[in-house]
Amino acid sequence: MARQIEPPSTKRASRAKTMTGAQVLVEALRREGVEVLFGHPGGASLPIYDALYDARDVRHILVRHEQVAAHAAVGFARASGKVGVCTATSGPGATNLVTGITDAMMDSVPVVAITGQVPRPVIGNDAFQEADVTGVTMPITKWNHLVMDVGDVAPSVQRAFYLARTGRPGPVLVDIPRDVSQESCTPEFLEGVPVPEYHPALDGTPKQITAAVEMLAAAERPVIYAGGGIISAEASVELTALAERTRIPVTLTLMGKGAMDETDPLCLGMLGMHGSVFANYAVNEADVILAVGARFDDRVTGRLRDFAPKARFIHIDIDPAEIGKNKPAHVPIVGDAKRVLGALAAQARAPKIDGWWAQIEEWRQRYPFRYRQRDGAISAQYVCEQINRLTGGSAIVATDVGQHQMWMAQWYRPRGPRSFISSGGLGTMGFGFPAAMGAKFACPDRQVIAVVGDGGFQMTMQDLITAVVHRMALPIIILNNGALGMVRQWQTFFYHDRRSASILRNPDFARIAEAFGARGIRVERPEQVDAALTMALAVEDGPVVVDILCDPEENCLPMIPSGQSVAEMIIDE
Amino acid sequence: MSETHTATISVLVENSPGVLVRVAGLIRRRGVNIHSLSVGPTENPAVSRMTIVVDTPPDRTEQFAKQLRKLVEVRRATSIDGAATVDRELALIKVNATPGTRMEIMEIANVFRANVVDLTDRTMTLEVTGKGEKVDAILSLLSKHGIREVARTGQVTLVRGPQAT
Numbered sequence: 001m002a003r004q005i006e007p008p009s010t011k012r013a014s015r016a017k018t019m020t021g022a023q024v025l026v027e028a029l030r031r032e033g034v035e036v037l038f039g040h041p042g043g044a045s046l047p048i049y050d051a052l053y054d055a056r057d058v059r060h061i062l063v064r065h066e067q068v069a070a071h072a073a074v075g076f077a078r079a080s081g082k083v084g085v086c087t088a089t090s091g092p093g094a095t096n097l098v099t100g101i102t103d104a105m106m107d108s109v110p111v112v113a114i115t116g117q118v119p120r121p122v123i124g125n126d127a128f129q130e131a132d133v134t135g136v137t138m139p140i141t142k143w144n145h146l147v148m149d150v151g152d153v154a155p156s157v158q159r160a161f162y163l164a165r166t167g168r169p170g171p172v173l174v175d176i177p178r179d180v181s182q183e184s185c186t187p188e189f190l191e192g193v194p195v196p197e198y199h200p201a202l203d204g205t206p207k208q209i210t211a212a213v214e215m216l217a218a219a220e221r222p223v224i225y226a227g228g229g230i231i232s233a234e235a236s237v238e239l240t241a242l243a244e245r246t247r248i249p250v251t252l253t254l255m256g257k258g259a260m261d262e263t264d265p266l267c268l269g270m271l272g273m274h275g276s277v278f279a280n281y282a283v284n285e286a287d288v289i290l291a292v293g294a295r296f297d298d299r300v301t302g303r304l305r306d307f308a309p310k311a312r313f314i315h316i317d318i319d320p321a322e323i324g325k326n327k328p329a330h331v332p333i334v335g336d337a338k339r340v341l342g343a344l345a346a347q348a349r350a351p352k353i354d355g356w357w358a359q360i361e362e363w364r365q366r367y368p369f370r371y372r373q374r375d376g377a378i379s380a381q382y383v384c385e386q387i388n389r390l391t392g393g394s395a396i397v398a399t400d401v402g403q404h405q406m407w408m409a410q411w412y413r414p415r416g417p418r419s420f421i422s423s424g425g426l427g428t429m430g431f432g433f434p435a436a437m438g439a440k441f442a443c444p445d446r447q448v449i450a451v452v453g454d455g456g457f458q459m460t461m462q463d464l465i466t467a468v469v470h471r472m473a474l475p476i477i478i479l480n481n482g483a484l485g486m487v488r489q490w491q492t493f494f495y496h497d498r499r500s501a502s503i504l505r506n507p508d509f510a511r512i513a514e515a516f517g518a519r520g521i522r523v524e525r526p527e528q529v530d531a532a533l534t535m536a537l538a539v540e541d542g543p544v545v546v547d548i549l550c551d552p553e554e555n556c557l558p559m560i561p562s563g564q565s566v567a568e569m570i571i572d573e
Numbered sequence: 574m575s576e577t578h579t580a581t582i583s584v585l586v587e588n589s590p591g592v593l594v595r596v597a598g599l600i601r602r603r604g605v606n607i608h609s610l611s612v613g614p615t616e617n618p619a620v621s622r623m624t625i626v627v628d629t630p631p632d633r634t635e636q637f638a639k640q641l642r643k644l645v646e647v648r649r650a651t652s653i654d655g656a657a658t659v660d661r662e663l664a665l666i667k668v669n670a671t672p673g674t675r676m677e678i679m680e681i682a683n684v685f686r687a688n689v690v691d692l693t694d695r696t697m698t699l700e701v702t703g704k705g706e707k708v709d710a711i712l713s714l715l716s717k718h719g720i721r722e723v724a725r726t727g728q729v730t731l732v733r734g735p736q737a738t
Binding site for chain 1: 591648
């Protein structure tokens with residue numbers, strides 16, 4: 001699929017008024033529909049902040065660490081489907097964004113980062129707070145750009161938003177030297193497509209769609225393996241239609257959670273390392289797998305050659321480079337998940353798979369998720385199950401990374417898309433709480449909950465003050481097992497239980513919350529869990545930290561050890 | 574790891590700052606070793622052509638071209654493995670040459686259609702053009718005289734016939 005070389009068709013429409021580069025930036029943000037951005041000011045971005053001071057309709061949320069701004073932009077984007085925006089000053093401000101930008105890259109999240117840069121005459125001189133930010137972020141952005149001409153501010157921002165949200169979404173960074181922000185110009189915005197040479201293929205070829213229809217109709221043990229691409233493409237309706245029409249079971253990746261109603265019997269929930277036994281068995285036995293918006297990540301496949309060994313693959317993705325990357329695709333379809341699934345759903349014929357369903361139901365009965373309650377100890381899975389029950393799967397849940405994340409992935413069953421926000425590809429500790437804040441800004445009328453571990457929360461908890469300042473109705477549930485639980489679990493399983501640097505002595509999180517002006521509750525016994533959660537979900541005028549002391553010895557099962565296969569799955573029986 | 578082989582990828586890129594770094598950075602982080610990389614302008618002043626020779630397993634070459642196509646500045650990336658091509662490389666070779674060995678070196682140069690482009694009482698500099706193997710061959714013949722310096726351009730390639738590379 002070679003891109004054609006064509007002359008730029010974009011024209012510049014002139015506007016008469018003179019503005020500074022910073023004012024042009026704010027106007028460009030406004031034109032992109034930006035209502036909220038997350039950031040922290042500094043020397044090189046002073047002109048930008050001065051322009052923001054006048055912009056009542058572009059609301060700036062001040063965070064206490066730039067990493068939080070990037071994660072909040074990701075949470076905002078994933079909850080709303082719009083582009084998330086974060087901003088930082090040059091040097092350390094910009095480098096503090098790096099983790100969040102990488103997270104957005106790995107999970108294909110549309111984010112635009114605006115960074116200040118030192119003035120043009122001193123670039124390359126090791127100036128105060130200078131860092132080569134376009135150099136640093138080159139491998140972790142879809143595109144980035146250092147703006148060296150004030151006339152280039154408007155087109156650069158237009159290109160940034162266009163690239164962030166089209167095709168396979170991703171983060172884009174625009175670096176603006178301070179003197180460019182200060183310089184006056186008559187802004188010229190591009191009309192039409194700002195990057196004419198970038199045009200992702202959206203519709204699959206009819207021939208391949210027909211091939212997929214035939215392969216599915218003839219399948220005896222088909223499975224749909226759906227990922228985050230369904231959510232990015234807003235293709236949940238089409239996915240559900242295809243599943244209902246064909247009765248083919250659907251399994252979801254961590255990023256795909258909520259891509260269809262997970263209480264639907266056609267949905268087998270999450271597959272992979274900590275996925276359900278029945279989803280993994282189904283994939284293992286499948287003869288045809290329709291992979292859509294998923295990338296055969298190692299946390300899904302384990303050892304590649306043993307993944308779905310009996311299957312032929314239909315692979316739909318908007319990124320041609322994902323098709324055939326890890327597993328050969330027998331029917332490759334490059335296109336937008338919504339359009340391709342829409343075409344498939346319209347043409348698909350149901351295969352005869354009653355026997356297959358009988359087998360899957362037997363597995364589902366035999367291997368449900370389960371957990372034990374040790375006397376007097378709170379099981380983390382119990383808390384996750386209660387969160388699911390109390391919200392009915394209708395809240396937006398943002399998690400951090402580790403055991404609690406996998407338990408929430410197992411027990412929380414979202415009723416629809418954009419309801420489960422978790423750091424997938426990068427596995428970023430410290431992500432959950434800021435992402436929840438971003439989601440709450442995107443969806444103030446929905447219940448948003450942060451579920452975090454005691455380790456990860458300590459990476460970004462300084463921004464509790466941000467949630468307090470904005471009186472955010474945000475319960476923060478800490479599944480506190482006094483450990484870096486997943487590290488401890490791997491040490492237990494694979495390193496003779498030698499708990500090197502995985503046991504935490506923690507602060508009193510409830511008292512910390514109170515010191516920030518938030519509410520804090522400490523939960524020590526199982527019978528307190530329900531009341532504490534109910535209360536936290538009901539508070540409407542500020543964040544509530546619920547510190548739940550959980551059984552420190554609990555392991556997250558089932559588990560396919562890293563680099564192994566379904567045959568080596570550790571099952572809790 | 575499957576076995577590696579040498580693959581040629583021809584890339585048309587926008588002629589803008591930082592493109593070389595983007596392409597080279599992508600190659601590095603995908604864990605691929607660069608054999609040679611040559612860059613130069615094309616018939617269109619806004620576009621440069623890079624000819625990149627890399628060591629990749631044969632089944633990874635197309636994947637690698639696909640990754641290159643994802644760079645916004647890359648307009649076209651073609652894996653030209655297996656196609657009929659014209660491949661050329663230019664080398665400048667500075668070799669020890671005394672009045673006694675000059676004639677022998679001139680003979681080698683003639684066989685390889687190399688030009689003498691500089692001469693001193695102790696050295697001779699040859700310019701040779703051809704496929705990489707030809708350059709390797711003349712270097713190997715000249716080595717007994719003592720090669721002082723070599724500069725090679727790296728391979729440039731076009732597909733034979735009317736179709737685009």
